[in-house]
Amino acid sequence: MKHDPALSGKLIDGKAIARRLTDRVKAEAEALRERTGKIPGLAVVLVGDDPASEVYVKNKAIQTHRAGMRSFMHMLPETTSQDELLELIERLNADPQIHGILVQLPLPRQIDPILVTNAIAPHKDVDGLGEVNAGRLSLGIDGLVPCTPLGCLMLLKETLPDLRGLHAVIIGASNLVGKPMAQLLLKEGCTVSVGHIDTRDPRGLAREGDILVVATGKNGLVRGDWVKPGATVIDVGITRIALPDGKTRLVGDVAFDEAAPVAGHITPVPGGVGPMTIACLLHNTLQAARAILDHASPDHKAS
Numbered sequence: 638m639k640h641d642p643a644l645s646g647k648l649i650d651g652k653a654i655a656r657r658l659t660d661r662v663k664a665e666a667e668a669l670r671e672r673t674g675k676i677p678g679l680a681v682v683l684v685g686d687d688p689a690s691e692v693y694v695k696n697k698a699i700q701t702h703r704a705g706m707r708s709f710m711h712m713l714p715e716t717t718s719q720d721e722l723l724e725l726i727e728r729l730n731a732d733p734q735i736h737g738i739l740v741q742l743p744l745p746r747q748i749d750p751i752l753v754t755n756a757i758a759p760h761k762d763v764d765g766l767g768e769v770n771a772g773r774l775s776l777g778i779d780g781l782v783p784c785t786p787l788g789c790l791m792l793l794k795e796t797l798p799d800l801r802g803l804h805a806v807i808i809g810a811s812n813l814v815g816k817p818m819a820q821l822l823l824k825e826g827c828t829v830s831v832g833h834i835d836t837r838d839p840r841g842l843a844r845e846g847d848i849l850v851v852a853t854g855k856n857g858l859v860r861g862d863w864v865k866p867g868a869t870v871i872d873v874g875i876t877r878i879a880l881p882d883g884k885t886r887l888v889g890d891v892a893f894d895e896a897a898p899v900a901g902h903i904t905p906v907p908g909g910v911g912p913m914t915i916a917c918l919l920h921n922t923l924q925a926a927r928a929i930l931d932h933a934s935p936d937h938k939a940s
């Protein structure tokens with residue numbers, strides 16, 4: 638994606654913000670090691686050979702090492718049964734070297750993702766997708782918060798001095814992003830609207846947002862005339878598209894070239910929300926390790 642230099646003041650630099658967060662996590666993981674003699678450990682489980690997922694889990698392992706934490710990778714074949722995956726999760730739940738567990742999504746058809754995420758011990762559920770952590774978030778109680786919406790919130794807080802009273806419109810109501818994002822923004826005092834597949838006039842709804850978070854998986858869905866002038870736009874979508882010359886490039890759910898001139902601030906793809914997802918995973922792993930190793934309550938500040 639080409640970025641007009643005139644737009645550079647509008648760009649929310651997720652890469653830089655993620656780097657700062659990772660540096661903080663690294664320093665705090667080192668302090669935890671000095672205090673307890675223990676190193677935070679993250680287990681990531683990938684079932685199958687989806688190429689995008691393979692890239693994400695490899696990047697997670699690299700970043701985990703960079704943050705001074707231990708990475709445990711479990712790469713399972715596409716044919717893995719649900720019971721085999723549940724047995725692995727049980728072992729990871731009981732393993733004292735592991736403080737965080739993440740099962741990469743999507744999972745093959747024979748495996749129920751809700752059943753699997755609920756099998757992860759709530760205090761090791763660094764994806765925050767299990768019913769205990771999801772329930773905590775919906776009640777406004779501290780817990781482990783899903784990484785992508787947590788990263789989006791951090792980007793918004795870096796960009797806007799006060800979220801209170803702003804109208805936040807979220808397009809997409811997934812368990813992974815849209816629903817937890819709504820809960821987080823409600824907690825920040827935003828007025829929150831969530832658009833989904835059956836919303837009659839998504840463009841009209843989007844245009845009302847002082848904050849517009851888009852997480853649909855439909856590349857280029859949000860056009861320039863969906864954006865309220867001056868709005869802060871957070872694009873969660875990442876799709877790899879083929880170009881006529883045979884190369885590929887990553888694009889978001891927002892038609893960047895149309896939306897950026899209208900927006901007050903906007904995240905690019907790549908380099909926006911994506912890097913924050915991994916940085917927040919490290920942040921959550923540190924939170925989980927602290928709660929376990931410092932014998933603190935599993936309830937803790939998520940940001």
Ligand SMILES: Nc1nc2c(c(=O)[nH]1)N[C@@H](CN(C=O)c1ccc(C(=O)N[C@@H](CCC(=O)O)C(=O)O)cc1)CN2
Pocket residue numbers: 692693739740741742743764784785875887906907908909910911912913914915
């Ligand atoms: N269990 C989970 N599964 C999935 C999650 C999740 O949070 N938990 N999120 C997504 C994928 N994802 C992390 O798993 C993820 C997506 C994108 C990036 C990222 O850094 N993107 C870069 C571009 C990387 C590239 O070159 O392909 C960017 O946007 O700049 C990190 C993590 C679905 N599954």
